[in-house]
Amino acid sequence: MNIINSVKFWINNARPYSIPMTFLSWLVIFCYSAKHGGNIICGLIALAGISLVHLATNLSDDYFDYKRLSCDEKFLNNSKEIKCRYLRNGQATIKDLRNVIIMMLFVASICGGILLLLSGWYVIIFAFAVLPIALLYSQLSSKGFGDLSVILAYGPLMFEGVYYVMTKHLSFDVLILSFACAMFVNTVLYAHMLMDFDEDVCSSKRTLCTLLNTKKRALKFMSVFYITGYALIIWLSIKTSNYFYLLSLLTIPLVCELFELLKLYNENKNAVPYAQPWHYPLENWEQVKHTPNASFFLRFMFARNISTWFMLSICFALMIS
Numbered sequence: 134m135n136i137i138n139s140v141k142f143w144i145n146n147a148r149p150y151s152i153p154m155t156f157l158s159w160l161v162i163f164c165y166s167a168k169h170g171g172n173i174i175c176g177l178i179a180l181a182g183i184s185l186v187h188l189a190t191n192l193s194d195d196y197f198d199y200k201r202l203s204c205d206e207k208f209l210n211n212s213k214e215i216k217c218r219y220l221r222n223g224q225a226t227i228k229d230l231r232n233v234i235i236m237m238l239f240v241a242s243i244c245g246g247i248l249l250l251l252s253g254w255y256v257i258i259f260a261f262a263v264l265p266i267a268l269l270y271s272q273l274s275s276k277g278f279g280d281l282s283v284i285l286a287y288g289p290l291m292f293e294g295v296y297y298v299m300t301k302h303l304s305f306d307v308l309i310l311s312f313a314c315a316m317f318v319n320t321v322l323y324a325h326m327l328m329d330f331d332e333d334v335c336s337s338k339r340t341l342c343t344l345l346n347t348k349k350r351a352l353k354f355m356s357v358f359y360i361t362g363y364a365l366i367i368w369l370s371i372k373t374s375n376y377f378y379l380l381s382l383l384t385i386p387l388v389c390e391l392f393e394l395l396k397l398y399n400e401n402k403n404a405v406p407y408a409q410p411w412h413y414p415l416e417n418w419e420q421v422k423h424t425p426n427a428s429f430f431l432r433f434m435f436a437r438n439i440s441t442w443f444m445l446s447i448c449f450a451l452m453i454s
Contacts, residue, residue, distance in 0.1 A: 143233050146195070146219050147188035150416075154318055154437065155187045155287075156180070157444045161314055162292045163299075164451040165307065171299030175251055179295050182244030189237040190267040195220070196230050197271040238264075252298040259294040266290075277339040279326070280319050288315030309369045314447070316362035317440040323358060324391070324436035327351050328398055328429050348399040352392065359388050366447070377450035384446070387411065387439045394432050402428055414438065 163176045199217045219225050242260075249256040266273070266282045273282045292311030293303055326333070326340045330348050333340055342351040363382060370378035397404050405428045408415060412435050415421075421430050 162295045166299035175298045182241045185241040194271040284315045287318045313365035316358045375454045381446040
């Protein structure tokens with residue numbers, strides 16, 4: 134395997150489809166920081182480092198899951214098309230995986246070193262705060278701390294970190310904005326966990342959803358994230374007199390529909406709703422809609438798209454204000 138093919142192989146295994154949420158979160162704070170005179174080059178270097186840490190986190194999740202489950206015959210013989218497929222079919226070894234994770238984190242640390250020189254020593258604080266979450270996410274998630282980890286990583290750590298390297302300052306307004314956006318990022322993860330409720334209960338996996346004991350209660354709790362996100366963006370809009378932020382409230386009808394779709398999923402996992410124009414983009418939907426994964430896929434992608442529209446509306450508000 135040559136270098137180019139090797140890079141493609143590992144990036145593909147690191148689930149690059151999850152990067153858009155990271156990019157959008159970064160884009161919000163990048164636009165905010167640039168509007169406040171931030172250094173664009175530092176922002177772009179931060180994006181490179183953040184993306185590498187994200188991909189390394191996805192691979193470390195495979196690393197720990199494979200080590201934990203590799204002695205389970207059901208894991209080894211079932212669902213080979215999904216979890217750790219490249220390890221189970223012999224395309225790579227656990228040692229190869231470990232080395233790639235180390236390499237990604239090493240390159241990310243180079244980005245961090247450059248930002249340390251350009252922006253200041255606070256970069257070290259953010260790096261040491263993020264790394265434990267990135268490396269231990271699999272364990273944290275299995276103990277019910279996945280939501281907290283995502284909110285912290287995609288919220289204050291990313292937003293204040295990018296704002297600092299671009300402006301050399303911290304900001305309370307950025308803190309408000311960070312939690313508003315992180316709530317919406319977390320709803321994507323939460324929707325996934327809610328639809329995995331039965332499987333997680335059977336495997337004794339602890340998530341916030343399973344800790345709430347019932348799917349009905351878990352669905353109701355999802356509203357806490359959305360309401361908090363909207364409340365924070367309204368507060369920021371009033372506090373900064375930038376009422377264009379309120380454009381993000383246009384996503385409320387979509388959130389209401391998502392709740393109805395998830396309620397239906399709780400009652401019947403095989404019920405596939407008709408894909409409406411506002412559900413899109415739904416990558417490869419024409420192929421997926423004929424598979425058993427269609428019901429899950431449409432709802433998961435719709436949750437992702439709601440978060441996308443929310444954050445893009447904030448970027449728009451920043452650009453036109």
